[in-house]
Amino acid sequence: MRLTNDDAGDSRSDLTTRARIRDAAIAVFAESGFTAGLRAIAAAAGVSPGLVNHHFGSKDGLRAECDKYVLDVIRRRKAEAIATPGPAQAMKDLAEIDEYAPLFAYIVRSFQAGDGLGESLFEQMVQDAEQYLEMGVASGQVRPSRDPAARARYLTLNNVGAMLLYMQMRMHRDTPIDYREAIRDFAGDLALPALELYSEGLFSDSSMLDAYLATEDVAAQSEDAETRQPDSTTEEQK
Amino acid sequence: MRLTNDDAGDSRSDLTTRARIRDAAIAVFAESGFTAGLRAIAAAAGVSPGLVNHHFGSKDGLRAECDKYVLDVIRRRKAEAIATPGPAQAMKDLAEIDEYAPLFAYIVRSFQAGDGLGESLFEQMVQDAEQYLEMGVASGQVRPSRDPAARARYLTLNNVGAMLLYMQMRMHRDTPIDYREAIRDFAGDLALPALELYSEGLFSDSSMLDAYLATEDVAAQSEDAETRQPDSTTEEQK
DNA sequence: GTCTATATAATGATAGAC
DNA sequence: GTCTATCATTATATAGAC
Numbered sequence: 001m002r003l004t005n006d007d008a009g010d011s012r013s014d015l016t017t018r019a020r021i022r023d024a025a026i027a028v029f030a031e032s033g034f035t036a037g038l039r040a041i042a043a044a045a046g047v048s049p050g051l052v053n054h055h056f057g058s059k060d061g062l063r064a065e066c067d068k069y070v071l072d073v074i075r076r077r078k079a080e081a082i083a084t085p086g087p088a089q090a091m092k093d094l095a096e097i098d099e100y101a102p103l104f105a106y107i108v109r110s111f112q113a114g115d116g117l118g119e120s121l122f123e124q125m126v127q128d129a130e131q132y133l134e135m136g137v138a139s140g141q142v143r144p145s146r147d148p149a150a151r152a153r154y155l156t157l158n159n160v161g162a163m164l165l166y167m168q169m170r171m172h173r174d175t176p177i178d179y180r181e182a183i184r185d186f187a188g189d190l191a192l193p194a195l196e197l198y199s200e201g202l203f204s205d206s207s208m209l210d211a212y213l214a215t216e217d218v219a220a221q222s223e224d225a226e227t228r229q230p231d232s233t234t235e236e237q238k
Numbered sequence: 239m240r241l242t243n244d245d246a247g248d249s250r251s252d253l254t255t256r257a258r259i260r261d262a263a264i265a266v267f268a269e270s271g272f273t274a275g276l277r278a279i280a281a282a283a284g285v286s287p288g289l290v291n292h293h294f295g296s297k298d299g300l301r302a303e304c305d306k307y308v309l310d311v312i313r314r315r316k317a318e319a320i321a322t323p324g325p326a327q328a329m330k331d332l333a334e335i336d337e338y339a340p341l342f343a344y345i346v347r348s349f350q351a352g353d354g355l356g357e358s359l360f361e362q363m364v365q366d367a368e369q370y371l372e373m374g375v376a377s378g379q380v381r382p383s384r385d386p387a388a389r390a391r392y393l394t395l396n397n398v399g400a401m402l403l404y405m406q407m408r409m410h411r412d413t414p415i416d417y418r419e420a421i422r423d424f425a426g427d428l429a430l431p432a433l434e435l436y437s438e439g440l441f442s443d444s445s446m447l448d449a450y451l452a453t454e455d456v457a458a459q460s461e462d463a464e465t466r467q468p469d470s471t472t473e474e475q476k
Numbered sequence: 477g478t479c480t481a482t483a484t485a486a487t488g489a490t491a492g493a494c
Numbered sequence: 495g496t497c498t499a500t501c502a503t504t505a506t507a508t509a510g511a512c
Contacts, residue, residue: 049497051495051497
């Protein structure tokens with residue numbers, strides 16, 4: 001037998017015990033959080049507790065391999081559906097597929113724990129959002145922004161943050177949580193106000209924005225005056 | 239950062255040992271999360287570990303009293319600044335005041351843990367947002383919504399969720415986190431895209447919203463047609 | 477009220493038999 | 495490779511001395 005799975009993340013040929021433990025760990029971590037013990041994971045995988053550490057060295061080693069695997073699956077799946085619309089849409093789609101439901105739950109837990117995986121995914125989503133928004137601007141569907149990068153980050157932060165908070169409160173309400181149902185409810189409850197905000201805004205006029213832009217211009221000018229020569233070219237927008 | 243003030247020259251009437259332990263627990267929970275042990279709390283309070291449980295019975299009892307106290311402070315402070323603008327603004331203001339900074343951190347931890355306190359505060363914020371938005375609509379500053387309650391919940395979910403995610407990622411980046419600085423950066427980074435979205439929306443036209451409203455109308459009509467036949471009228475909810 | 481000392485349980489990690 | 499058995503640590507909670 002060859003099967004040199006020294007390195008992590010081989011998602012095919014998943015019959016090996018090592019992969020079974022990893023999948024079980026993802027499922028247990030997803031359901032019970034990262035405070036779950038090695039014994040629970042071993043029981044879910046149908047192996048002895050000692051075997052877990054024999055394969056992964058430690059609990060952190062197991063965590064690292066789970067993170068690596070999940071990130072790898074996400075990246076591969078995103079490559080498949082490159083045309084998925086909107087920020088955080090890939091994660092939503094993910095939860096709709098039974099096979100990937102534990103991965104979605106694992107990602108939610110990972111965001112809550114605040115470790116590396118969540119932030120890697122977040123930065124990836126920000127990049128995707130910026131690219132997608134740029135396409136929307138080019139096609140005329142999306143208004144241009146004075147700072148496209150900041151807008152992409154802001155929208156991603158809002159969408160991901162809102163979904164995480166929604167899932168978290170729902171998780172607290174009824175455990176175990178059905179993520180597919182929760183995602184559907186999330187989209188259903190928030191579709192109208194989200195479309196209202198995106199289509200019409202919230203404020204009746206742009207006085208707040210104008211005031212902010214005015215103060216920003218003043219600040220920029222005074223900063224300009226300190227560091228450079230007084231250049232008279234005022235960059236006024238719109 | 240420390241809420242634990244040694245009773246040397248403290249003029250507050252609150253300096254009973256029980257209150258000192260409670261304040262120390264809030265500070266330790268805020269900094270280290272709710273996995274912090276009773277020993278760490280006892281050390282921060284300057285008492286023995288046994289005394290903690292002597293006063294509060296158990297760790298859960300201590301948690302409950304901390305939650306109760308924090309919620310009480312928030313309610314009292316909100317009563318002071320009833321005119322605070324915008325959703326989640328009360329929490330932001332809170333972090334700007336040195337005295338209340340540990341409370342803000344505790345609340346962030348509480349949201350992350352997903353226990354009762356976070357949700358109590360959230361529902362409170364939703365109500366505040368709805369009321370505040372209603373005032374804005376009445377004064378003409380805010381556009382009316384087709385579903386004001388859903389909009390208030392959506393905006394609160396976005397604002398709180400975004401702030402929590404921001405704090406969490408920042409907390410992971412540099413510990414211990416300076417919440418006042420983090421709040422300022424949060425507001426500074428996101429002010430422009432937020433004002434853009436609130437003032438101008440994101441989409442160039444309302445075709446997405448119109449399409450949604452059309453399907454909703456169709457769904458409502460067909461649902462209407464179904465419930466209009468009263469052969470078994472046991473269910474009468476919408 | 478407050479402390480020291482301890483009981484009990486669960487954790488991660490390890491050693492050795494097969 | 496896989497298991498059983500165990501170590502060492504840490505957690506909460508409790509009992510008893512002062």
